[in-house]
Amino acid sequence: MRKALLALGVALAVTGASAQSNVLKLPLINDPIMNPLVAPDLGSILVNKVIFPGLVRPNEDLQPEPDLAASWRVTNNGLTYTFNLRQNVKWHDGQPFTADDVVFTFKTIINPQSGSRLVSDFNSIKDVVAVNRNTVRFTLSKPFAPFLILLGHNAGIVPKHLLEGKDLNNYNAFNRQMPIGTGPYKVSRVVPGASITLVPNPDYYGAKPKLDGITFRVVPDINTQVAQLRSGELDWVNVEPFNLAALQNDPNVRIKQADAVQHFLVFFNLKNPLFKDAKVRQAMQYAVNRKAIIEGVLRGYADYPVGTIPTALRAYFNKSIKPVQFDPNRALQILAQAGWKRNAQGTLVNAKGEPFKFSLMVDRGNPTREQAALAVQQDLKRIGMDVTLQTLEFGTLVRDFLLTGKYDANLIWWTTAPDPDQYSYYATGQSNNQAFYSNSQADELLRRGRETTSLAARKIIYTNLQRLELTDPPVLVLWYPKELQAIRRNLTGVPDLGIRDALRHSEKFDLR
């Protein structure tokens, strides 16, 4: 009996040691939808970045570089984009890739009936045609500067010969089991709920992939992801500052910071008379100690904000603009100008004696955001505002409160494409402008920003926007986060980018 148990123990240990070493293992929190046109969540987007290249991809400066397109020309005052495609590119099933695939992909994207989630990104496209087998021409309805960047963001090209006439959202043989792309790795095996295994694509048009494969493992719990990273079952886990303690002393893991094109903020419902006056929002910038939040809650892994353009957009973020620093007395002065003064009890009241009272919502379950919301509440309380903190599950917060406009203020974040265009977020009446912000000057800057193609001219426009946002802030920007990548030390070749953009370069990754 004892011998049998010993033999079993040895066998179990040996089985554990026989895992492949040059296969990159990345976590997902659920099964992905492997179709970039309908991918609903971050995990799906990440897998799709490897399988489905776009026409272009972002380089380390977040500027577009050739991918499936070898070169391009912009003519007709920014209205026409002509792409010369790479020749001899093959789909993972061996079929040739042609201009028809690109036309099919974008005609599907801009058709709202198709169920694509990328309609809004590309609604500037008036027409897209295949000039010949290797040339595609896009005609835009008006100049749209982020166009190229968006082509390299989530818009992977999909095969016409497999998807034409199919219901994109329900075509599970493709979306869930055997997606066919043109990327450096192709899917070889899917175990529902457990893993997606990718092997190198021998026909890949770019540099030869260095890894023996990539495995995406479904690990829903972040603590387990961290444990699996430490035990070598995962090679790369994006973590939050509160996870760092568990990784600090691990010699096999290094923490890398990448700029994230995100800004964390407090949305104010500008339909609420409390926040209508720009002075009130301006005052809050002085009242909240954002430096303390960055140092205390985010352990320093974030940049101090000036407006809504994050520092990650280096080409546009103007460093010379002085940010608003914590100064509660200044906040009180500005609030006094707006008609809010502290009474004998220290409560901020208006001329009628009504208190400045509102509730601040935050999604439940993420310690970083919950602690930040608490800090904001405490800072605002200190200047006499009566702020109630309300935590809600994220889906409920968005669907029942944010989208319906039934909120006073909430702490949330925007992740945008690597371009400063924020028209849909902050221009009057736009679909993502749930703060109901409206400023004609900002509208004009945001419109010109997306319609101007010259980088130099855009820089000036967005600098003006940054300046404008200091006096009439659409939201209270709290920080620009850093993406914290916990990576096993033997993983090399990862470009200095956030994971979304880095995975566009997966053929360069290696495990040595």
Add this chain to the structure above:
Amino acid sequence: MPVPYILRRLWHALIVLAVVCVVTFIVVRLAPGGPSLLADPNLGTVERAAIAERLGLNDSVPEQFAKFAAGVVRGDLGTSFLYGTPTLQVIGQRLPNTLLLAGTALLVTVLVAVPLGLMCGLRPNSLLDRLLSTVSLVFVAVPVFWFALMLIILFAVVLRVLPAGGMNAPGMEGNLLDSLRHLILPTLVLASATIAEVLRYTRSSARTAAMQDYVRTAKAKGVGPLRLQYKHILKNALLPVLTAIGLQLPRLVGGAAVTETIFAWPGMGRLSVEAALGRDYPLILAITLVVALAVVLFNLLVDLLYPVVDPRVRTEA
């Protein structure tokens, strides 16, 4: 067992399932939030409208219920919002994994808890009894996620002898030894709570049986201790234990959510968490119905096993 009795039980089961159907539908719709496919604040209005239309959310709630009920009658429990596949197909992929984990945990539970419970019940207040009582109390009280994480840190991170999660190492699917390695920790966690409960049940049941008059009579008649324990006490003590185990079964199938999430085990428990967080209405309803069906069937099974164990029940039925 008479056939009308079984038929009557099946008819009751159908009523229970119908009630579960209606109540779950109402409760799910009353819950705040909505399908996670719509909860992305980055989505534009056009995309959001198209998704709502595709998911059938633009119909009125009574219309949605009518469609759902008609589907159930036909054996079609709808299409999952998240997976875009028939819900029964999604469940079909996950159920075997849960049955494997739950089955192993149950086997371990029975093998460990019943003999230990009997030993404690027969020797009350012995050192073993006191020790196991304390240990089982601890396991009932310890939060599952904490215990699971401690095991992962010890065996996967520090000692590196067992994997931290998953059913198989990628590429090792179908390898029995690899599956066994992955099964050990989640089974330990899942079984720890049930062992504690079943052990306590068995102990008190054996204790009660040991104090019955017939045991004293048997003892007086000179029946040996072994025969007394196994022939007279064990047989009578097992009936309540069977009920206790029966009660654990549905919990193992439907309620292993935390264990499955922490160990990245692709089973029903994790699926139900996914469905609930994603407000995948059809999937939530289908899982609830399948679990309800399991509860009803397990209860029926336990009822059918009773007469096998206890002849008195046979005559009553």
